[in-house]
Amino acid sequence: xxxxxxxVVVVLAALLLGAGCLLGRxxxxxxxxxxxxxxxxxATFETLHTASLAAPPLRxxxxxxxxxxxxxxxxxxxxxxxxxxxDRERVLxxxxxxxxxxxxxxxxxxxxxxxxRDTAFDSGCGDLDCPLRWAVAVPLTVxxxxxxxxxxxxxRESAVLARAAGEVARWVCVQLELAELDRSRTQLIEAxxxxxxxxxxxxFIFNSLAAIASFVRTDPEQARELLLEFADFTRYSFRRHxxxxxxxxxxxxxxQYLALVRARFGxxxxxxxxxxxxxxxxxxxxxxxxxxxxxxxKHGLEGAVTRSRITISALDAGSEAEVVIxxxxxxxxxxxxxxxxxxxxxxxxxxxxLNVDERLRQVYGDDYGLVIETGVGxxxxxxxxxxKYRAGVHGS
Amino acid sequence: xxxxxHMASWVAVALVVLATVLVGGFGLRISRTTSDFYVASRxxxxxxxxxxxxxxxxxxxxxxxxxxxxLVHGPDMLxxxxxxxxxxxxxxxxVAAPLRRSGAYTLPDFAEGRLESRQVRRLVSALVxxxxxxxxxxxxxxxxxxxxxxxxxxxxxxxxxxxxxxxxAVAAGGMRSITFVQVFQYWLKLTALLVPALFLVLAWQGDxxxxxxxxxxxxxxxxxxxxxxxxxxxxxxxxxxxxxxHVVVRFxxxxxxxxxxxxxxxxxxxxxxxxLLPPIYGALGRLYTPELRYGGDADxxxxxxxxxxxxxxxxxxxxxxxxxxxxxxFLSTASGLTMAVAGVITQDVLPxxxxxxxxxxxxLAIAVPLVGSLLxxxxxxxxxxxxxxxxxxxxxxxxxxxxxxWRRLTPPGAVAGLLLGGGxxxxxxxxxxxxxxxxxxxxxxxxxxxxVWSVPVGFLAMILVSLATPGRIPPGTxxxxxxxxxxxxxxxxxxxxGRER
Numbered sequence: 001x002x003x004x005x006x007x008v009v010v011v012l013a014a015l016l017l018g019a020g021c022l023l024g025r026x027x028x029x030x031x032x033x034x035x036x037x038x039x040x041x042x043a044t045f046e047t048l049h050t051a052s053l054a055a056p057p058l059r060x061x062x063x064x065x066x067x068x069x070x071x072x073x074x075x076x077x078x079x080x081x082x083x084x085x086x087d088r089e090r091v092l093x094x095x096x097x098x099x100x101x102x103x104x105x106x107x108x109x110x111x112x113x114x115x116x117r118d119t120a121f122d123s124g125c126g127d128l129d130c131p132l133r134w135a136v137a138v139p140l141t142v143x144x145x146x147x148x149x150x151x152x153x154x155x156r157e158s159a160v161l162a163r164a165a166g167e168v169a170r171w172v173c174v175q176l177e178l179a180e181l182d183r184s185r186t187q188l189i190e191a192x193x194x195x196x197x198x199x200x201x202x203x204f205i206f207n208s209l210a211a212i213a214s215f216v217r218t219d220p221e222q223a224r225e226l227l228l229e230f231a232d233f234t235r236y237s238f239r240r241h242x243x244x245x246x247x248x249x250x251x252x253x254x255x256q257y258l259a260l261v262r263a264r265f266g267x268x269x270x271x272x273x274x275x276x277x278x279x280x281x282x283x284x285x286x287x288x289x290x291x292x293x294x295x296x297x298k299h300g301l302e303g304a305v306t307r308s309r310i311t312i313s314a315l316d317a318g319s320e321a322e323v324v325i326x327x328x329x330x331x332x333x334x335x336x337x338x339x340x341x342x343x344x345x346x347x348x349x350x351x352x353x354l355n356v357d358e359r360l361r362q363v364y365g366d367d368y369g370l371v372i373e374t375g376v377g378x379x380x381x382x383x384x385x386x387x388k389y390r391a392g393v394h395g396s
Numbered sequence: 397x398x399x400x401x402h403m404a405s406w407v408a409v410a411l412v413v414l415a416t417v418l419v420g421g422f423g424l425r426i427s428r429t430t431s432d433f434y435v436a437s438r439x440x441x442x443x444x445x446x447x448x449x450x451x452x453x454x455x456x457x458x459x460x461x462x463x464x465x466x467l468v469h470g471p472d473m474l475x476x477x478x479x480x481x482x483x484x485x486x487x488x489x490x491v492a493a494p495l496r497r498s499g500a501y502t503l504p505d506f507a508e509g510r511l512e513s514r515q516v517r518r519l520v521s522a523l524v525x526x527x528x529x530x531x532x533x534x535x536x537x538x539x540x541x542x543x544x545x546x547x548x549x550x551x552x553x554x555x556x557x558x559x560x561x562x563x564x565a566v567a568a569g570g571m572r573s574i575t576f577v578q579v580f581q582y583w584l585k586l587t588a589l590l591v592p593a594l595f596l597v598l599a600w601q602g603d604x605x606x607x608x609x610x611x612x613x614x615x616x617x618x619x620x621x622x623x624x625x626x627x628x629x630x631x632x633x634x635x636x637x638x639x640x641x642h643v644v645v646r647f648x649x650x651x652x653x654x655x656x657x658x659x660x661x662x663x664x665x666x667x668x669x670x671x672l673l674p675p676i677y678g679a680l681g682r683l684y685t686p687e688l689r690y691g692g693d694a695d696x697x698x699x700x701x702x703x704x705x706x707x708x709x710x711x712x713x714x715x716x717x718x719x720x721x722x723x724x725x726f727l728s729t730a731s732g733l734t735m736a737v738a739g740v741i742t743q744d745v746l747p748x749x750x751x752x753x754x755x756x757x758x759x760l761a762i763a764v765p766l767v768g769s770l771l772x773x774x775x776x777x778x779x780x781x782x783x784x785x786x787x788x789x790x791x792x793x794x795x796x797x798x799x800x801x802w803r804r805l806t807p808p809g810a811v812a813g814l815l816l817g818g819g820x821x822x823x824x825x826x827x828x829x830x831x832x833x834x835x836x837x838x839x840x841x842x843x844x845x846x847x848v849w850s851v852p853v854g855f856l857a858m859i860l861v862s863l864a865t866p867g868r869i870p871p872g873t874x875x876x877x878x879x880x881x882x883x884x885x886x887x888x889x890x891x892x893x894g895r896e897r
Contacts, residue, residue: 017815248439248651277440278575278649283499316574318754319501319739388501388648391508394879395499 050077051171058175059182062140062147067092074172078164080152081131085140087148088113098132098153101125109149112137116146118166123153131155136162138169142176189362204260204294205234211264226263229256237287246395247314247321247386248280250289254312257290261297268301274313279321283395284386285359291352292325292370292382299380300329321386328379337372356384364390405546408716412584412723413561419577439651440575446662448575449646451582453480453663454670455531455729456538459585459722461778462671464694466678467685472622473678475629476778477671481664483637483785488660491638493653494800494880501648502736503641503792504744510799512870513807516814520795521744523818524641525761527787528737530825531640532730532765533772534780538695539726540769545696546719552770558723559766562731566738567758574735575649581728582666588721589673592702592714596680599705608679621841628845629782635851636785639792641740642732652884677701695777698722730762737761772829782845783825790850791818794858800880802862806869809862817854821846 037045054073057066067085071093075083082096084105094102101123108121120136132153139146150172152165208230215223233256236249251273258271293312300308311326340354357370364387374380440448458480465473500506503524508517536555543554600606637643650656681688681697684704688694699722702714741757791814798805798813824846827833833840842849870876 280439281648281651318735319743389499389505389509391512393499 047077055175058172059179061179061183062087062092062176064092070172071095074150074168075152078152078161078168080154080161082153084151084153085148086151088146092148096153098125098130100127100130101132101153105151108135109137109151112139112149113146116141116144118162120157120162134158136165138165140169140173140176142173142180147176201294207264208260211260215263222263226260229259232256233260237290239286243286244283244393244395245286246280247282247284247323249395250284250287251275251280251312251314253287254290254293257293258297265301268307269297270307270309272309272311274311274315276314276316276321278316279314279386279388281395282321282386282388283390283393285363288356288359288384289323289325291356292384295352296325296327296329296380296382298329299331300327302330317385319388321388322383323386324381324383326379326381331374331376331378331380333376334374337374341370341372353382360384363393404712404716405719408720409543409546409723412720413727415580415584416577416724416727417561417565419580439655440649442650442655442658443662444575444579445646445649445655445659446666447582448578448649449643449659449663450666450670451578451580451585451728452642452646452732453640453667453729454582454585454725455781456535456722456725457778457781458670458674459589459725460538460542460695460698461534461776461781462674463677463681463698464688464696464776465778466675467681467697468689468694472626473778474675475626476633476782477674479630479633479785480637481667481671483633483635484660484664484667486634487638487643488657488664491796491800492647492656492660495644495796496647496650496656497653497880497882497884498876499879501645502740502743503639503644503795504740506644506799507795507810510870510873510876511805511807511810512872513810516807516810518744519811519814520792521740523787523791523814523822524740525737525745526822527639527784527792528641528733528740528761529765529768530787530822531781531784532733532737532762533768534777535726535730535733536766536769537780538777539723541693541695542699542719542722542726545693545699546715555766555769558726558730559762562727562734563758563762566731566734566762567755574732578728578732581724584724585721585728586670586673588717588724589670589677589698592718593673593676595710595714596701596705597676600680600683606683608682621838624841624848625845628786628841628848631851632782632786632789632845632847634789635793635847636787636789638796639788640784641736642729645732645736645739654883674698680705734758734761773831779844780829783828786845786847786850787818787821787825789847790821790854793851794854798855798858798862802859803873803877804862804866804869805858806862806865808865808868809858809860812861813854813856813858816857817850820853821850824850 050073054070054077057069060066062085071083071085072095074085075095080096082094082098082101084094084102085092086106086109089106091102091105108119111117112119116139118136118138120134123130123132123135125132133155134157135151135153137149137151140148140150150165150169152161154161208226212223212226212230215226233253236253236256258269262269262271293310296310297308300310309328311324313326314321314323316322337353341357343354353370353372361369368385368387371383372380373383458477462473462476465476495506498506498509500509504517504521507520508514536558539558540551540554543549543557544551647656647659650659677698681694681701685697685700688697688700699715699718702718703711705711706714735758738754738757738761741760742754746753746757794813794817795810799810824843828840828844833843
């Protein structure tokens with residue numbers, strides 16, 4: 001027994017692994033459509049199966065890549081010798097025989113791309129052995145725009161083929177429409193995320209400047225400090241790059257925010273921070289704590305409360321960070337809070353909460369929404385959990 | 397055998413457990429509750445983080461095992477402390493900064509972020525759990541041995557005690573300020589070895605400095621292929637450190653790549669300082685506890701020496717100090733590993749998430765190695781830990797090094813490398829531990845020190861399969877590479893400018 005023996009063992013292990021993979025693949029293969037039913041049903045199954053195979057690539061829209069992957073399936077669906085998919089300018093894919101027709105096909109399609117009607121034409125091929133004598137072309141239209149055409153070739157004129165090509169083309173159109181729908185949905189989500197990026201309220205800017213103004217004569221040094229805080233805070237809040245930030249930067253911005261608030265309310269507001277240093281590098285959506293702190297300040301100082309205490313803590317919890325923002329202010333009726341989080345709040349109150357909740361769910365999934373404990377006159381405690389790592393989330 | 401006074405040792409062990417729980421639970425509250433933001437948001441400085449990493453890293457193998465091996469097998473065993481330390485050099489040069497910049501918290505995170513594949517992530521998770529369990533078994537066995545020697549308690553009691561304390565502390569969230577706990581543990585361990593060592597050396601001088609002789613070492617050499625075994629050890633420890641789950645997790649605490657590098661340099665210094673001590677115990681053990689060379693647990697040398705050399709009340713006191721340090725070693729490494737393994741289990745094995753699942757995962761993470769430590773026959777602590785290093789070196793090292801430095805790594809390549817490299821190492825270790833292959837001859841040597849062949853197998857499989865599947869290179873590779881290798885200078889400079897005003 002030497003190194004050679006070990007090598008043999010390793011090779012055997014590799015072979016075994018390969019065999020296992022193959023076996024796994026074979027066993028999970030789905031039941032083939034032809035295994036059950038009558039011949040007619042078989043044909044139906046085959047057709048539906050082929051169509052279902054062609055659908056996924058088309059859902060990516062009409063590109064060279066998607067056309068290439070779909071064309072093979074579409075041609076077997078039509079049973080023609082050659083099939084060609086084009087967009088408005090050029091041939092995207094040519095599947096089957098007679099590639100030499102590819103260069104003059106766009107000539108034949110000029111009218112079709114203009115008026116969007118089916119046409120049939122003789123291929124006019126000089127090569128007598130070429131089986132492609134006749135072709136039917138059907139436009140691919142999405143929302144009344146002609147995106148391209150499907151061209152099926154045959155040895156002779158065929159009404160059956162014309163009909164089939166028309167049906168297949170319409171099926172392709174539906175898929176392309178779905179693709180369009182997918183795209184607009186993604187755009188909508190992106191636009192939503194952009195809109196959801198929290199904005200600092202105009203009231204806050206106004207109040208801060210007013211508070212700073214009150215210090216200009218009595219305490220110029222303090223006023224200068226506050227102006228610098230204000231400048232820093234706005235620079236951070238108005239920045240446009242990057243969707244994510246780190247907990248350290250976010251807490252820093254909150255500190256500046258609180259400094260400005262304290263300038264206005266002085267002793268009425270007390271803040272306690274408890275931060276585990278381990279979680280400072282955690283990445284999180286930009287400006288998703290600040291609205292919660294703003295909320296706590298507002299609730300804390302609302303009404304007849306003379307003094308208010310806000311506690312902000314960020315603790316290490318295994319593979320997550322746990323951030324808790326707590327105030328001892330007026331609190332809120334839980335039912336009303338539920339309405340706000342369902343998006344039925346109506347007025348401007350609580351927009352910040354809803355916004356943060358939605359962004360957290362969008363980034364981390366529904367398990368990571370806000371957890372809020374509150375009652376009328378009982379203060380409010382907001383808990384959020386942030387995973388230390390999530391693919392695609394990088395603090396910048 | 398003059399056993400040290402049981403009472404003093406019990407008190408020392410109880411104190412360490414209590415202090416660990418207290419620092420873990422309240423350390424944060426005392427030091428960080430403030431209204432001053434600049435105090436609250438201070439990131440962990442490299443030196444503090446380095447002490448924490450060292451505290452977590454110096455395990456039973458370092459505290460007890462190295463001295464025992466030197467005692468029995470002589471100065472050749474000094475490769476152990478060298479390897480344990482030098483692993484951080486490789487980590488520093490190839491991995492530290494890019495790993496931090498990747499933003500990954502655990503190895504599965506890194507695999508998923510770099511290769512964009514859930515499959516690779518799952519495989520890495522399985523290997524992390526395997527390597528973690530392998531590393532936990534000797535920690536628990538070491539605890540059992542320590543308690544048995546110090547207090548005469550039955551062998552299984554220490555295993556169960558440490559497992560229970562760790563499970564309770566981790567599951568209850570008592571390790572909230574884990575950094576401070578680990579820093580405390582490092583200095584405790586260093587003190588617990590340093591102070592008795594000073595007294596022992598003084599006593600040895602007072603004894604007329606008898607010479608330590610290692611001449612008869614060949615008679616008890618543990619492997620019939622010593623050179624091969626040494627190389628196996630070197631490869632495993634040099635390349636395995638970077639993949640230890642509890643070490644990787646700690647780099648997340650560094651604020652940026654540069655600090656991660658500085659941290660690693662400080663770790664080198666701190667770990668290096670610590671490893672000067674165990675060989676002293678080994679050499680003195682050769683003189684004063686020679687019977688341990690023939691049968692008996694050589695790992696016990698460190699614990700027995702004070703009573704043997706100094707004796708009396710002083711000996712009891714020093715023995716208790718060492719016992720406390722040893723328990724600090726078990727607790728810190730075991731809790732760090734349990735946290736890391738439990739984190740991986742919650743994320744990738746159990747279906748849903750939440751605190752309840754983390755607790756369940758914690759119990760699972762410590763229960764399996766506990767059963768293992770009670771069932772498996774005792775292997776010297778340092779050897780058992782060496783096996784965990786070998787598994788890590790042949791699976792995670794190729795993944796990290798190629799993932800960070802090679803654009804053409806593909807998910808199938810990574811899977812092949814992990815399965816062939818890590819899988820074969822794991823298999824070899826399992827066979828060795830089961831005792832199916834007995835010492836004399838090459839088969840045992842190859843299986844007991846697998847790193848020499850399994851690391852190249854892992855690298856080769858990863859490279860060849862990646863080259864064979866060029867179409868599967870993840871689309872985000874360039875973006876990931878840019879993030880790994882460009883310093884965060886721009887953004888952090890801006891932030892720093894804002895802060896320093």
